Amino acid sequence: MLGQGARATSKVAPGAGVLQGIWLTRGREGRLTAYASAEGGLRRWTESRPGRLDWGDPELIPVPGLTDLSVTQDDSAYVHFVGRRERGNADRRAAVDVVYAIQYQSGRPVTQWRSLGNPHKDAEQGSRLGRPVVVVAASRMVHIFVRTADGGLSLRREQSDGKWRGWEDRKGVDGIEGPLAAIALSSGRMELFATTTEGTLHWFQREPGGGLGDGRPSRLAVAPGTLAVLETGPDRPTFYWTDQGGRGVVAYRAGGWPMALGGAPGEGPHAAARAFLDGYDCTVLAHQGAEGTAVVGVCVTEDEGNGMWWSDTGVRCVAAPALAQDAFGRLVIALVGEDGAPRFAQQTDEPGLSLSEWRTF
Numbered sequence: 001m002l003g004q005g006a007r008a009t010s011k012v013a014p015g016a017g018v019l020q021g022i023w024l025t026r027g028r029e030g031r032l033t034a035y036a037s038a039e040g041g042l043r044r045w046t047e048s049r050p051g052r053l054d055w056g057d058p059e060l061i062p063v064p065g066l067t068d069l070s071v072t073q074d075d076s077a078y079v080h081f082v083g084r085r086e087r088g089n090a091d092r093r094a095a096v097d098v099v100y101a102i103q104y105q106s107g108r109p110v111t112q113w114r115s116l117g118n119p120h121k122d123a124e125q126g127s128r129l130g131r132p133v134v135v136v137a138a139s140r141m142v143h144i145f146v147r148t149a150d151g152g153l154s155l156r157r158e159q160s161d162g163k164w165r166g167w168e169d170r171k172g173v174d175g176i177e178g179p180l181a182a183i184a185l186s187s188g189r190m191e192l193f194a195t196t197t198e199g200t201l202h203w204f205q206r207e208p209g210g211g212l213g214d215g216r217p218s219r220l221a222v223a224p225g226t227l228a229v230l231e232t233g234p235d236r237p238t239f240y241w242t243d244q245g246g247r248g249v250v251a252y253r254a255g256g257w258p259m260a261l262g263g264a265p266g267e268g269p270h271a272a273a274r275a276f277l278d279g280y281d282c283t284v285l286a287h288q289g290a291e292g293t294a295v296v297g298v299c300v301t302e303d304e305g306n307g308m309w310w311s312d313t314g315v316r317c318v319a320a321p322a323l324a325q326d327a328f329g330r331l332v333i334a335l336v337g338e339d340g341a342p343r344f345a346q347q348t349d350e351p352g353l354s355l356s357e358w359r360t361f
Helices: none
Strands: 022-026 032-038 041-046 059-062 066-073 079-088 094-103 133-136 142-147 153-157 176-184 190-196 200-204 216-218 228-233 236-242 249-252 259-262 271-277 280-288 293-300 309-316 322-325 331-336 342-346
Touching: 022 066, 022 322, 022 331, 032 066, 032 331, 032 342, 041 066, 066 133, 079 133, 079 142, 094 142, 133 176, 142 176, 142 190, 176 228, 190 236, 228 271, 228 280, 236 280, 271 322, 280 322, 293 331
Parallel strands: none
Antiparallel strands: 022 032, 032 041, 041 059, 066 079, 079 094, 133 142, 142 153, 176 190, 190 200, 200 216, 228 236, 236 249, 249 259, 271 280, 280 293, 293 309, 322 331, 331 342
8 A cells, every 4th residue: 555645735737638637436434535637646635524525635646647537436435546547668659558546445545556558569559548447346346448549449357356357359349439438337237338430339237247248339429528327227327428419418228219408518528416406316417518617407317308407607617527425415516627726516405406605625
């Protein structure tokens, strides 16, 4: 284990490479942790007490060269990080690998970042590797999916004894564009969704621990890089994306038709979470809008047909916001402003989704 991270300034350095964004997690004891891109790695803020939203000083989690990051939690609330790392080598070519680390408890050190290599042996191909996405099965086996240089799909997974298998190429897959969306459902099943040059591919397990099978194709028009997924019913995920034809946000559940939710999203993905608002189980989406400000949408979960209500916060951000519930079930939204300062607001006791004043970490 590494020692505690070094103290750091609260702003995200503008020279932090191409990695952008902010992530929120909630530990087993209820404390929220925020992670934001920074020069040399990630900044981390941890609540001092559950639900208080009083954050300690930021710490630096060193991981130089990080260009992309995927964050998830397992049933024990362990935080799993998988990143794409890019470093220069002797011949000035970019050496790209996938790195992995775990945080076992809020505020505690992150394990040593472990290199999992690259599915490509050729350095030029390896430099075109996509953003990895991580998902943890009910068996606690970690699965990492990544788009390959030629638009294919590669998988690397951890065995039950903690050892890692080699990279596995999913035969017959090509044309993948942009990052993938993956989810481990409460039933123990996993599903995976990707945009392609022809539409989409959807993989799913029929039962926990089973194979993903072949990707089910569709001709749905999805803007690459905008996918998100949320479990909206028992063993039932809803996928969200930006329509490639400029018709706003779309929600999709297998076996149904895509549902237009409106809105005017900009580039980049959507954050998705569930929260109780006025006694209703609601789905909340957040993204960077076309005008560069953080936009939030709300609908009753799986009742999109009755409308999605959008609200522009007026706060400018550099990437998609993050969403999480605190220890008291209040929704918290976090973003990184154009000045590099991470900010957050929380749900108030007012009707609907009313947010508090924005505060910096």
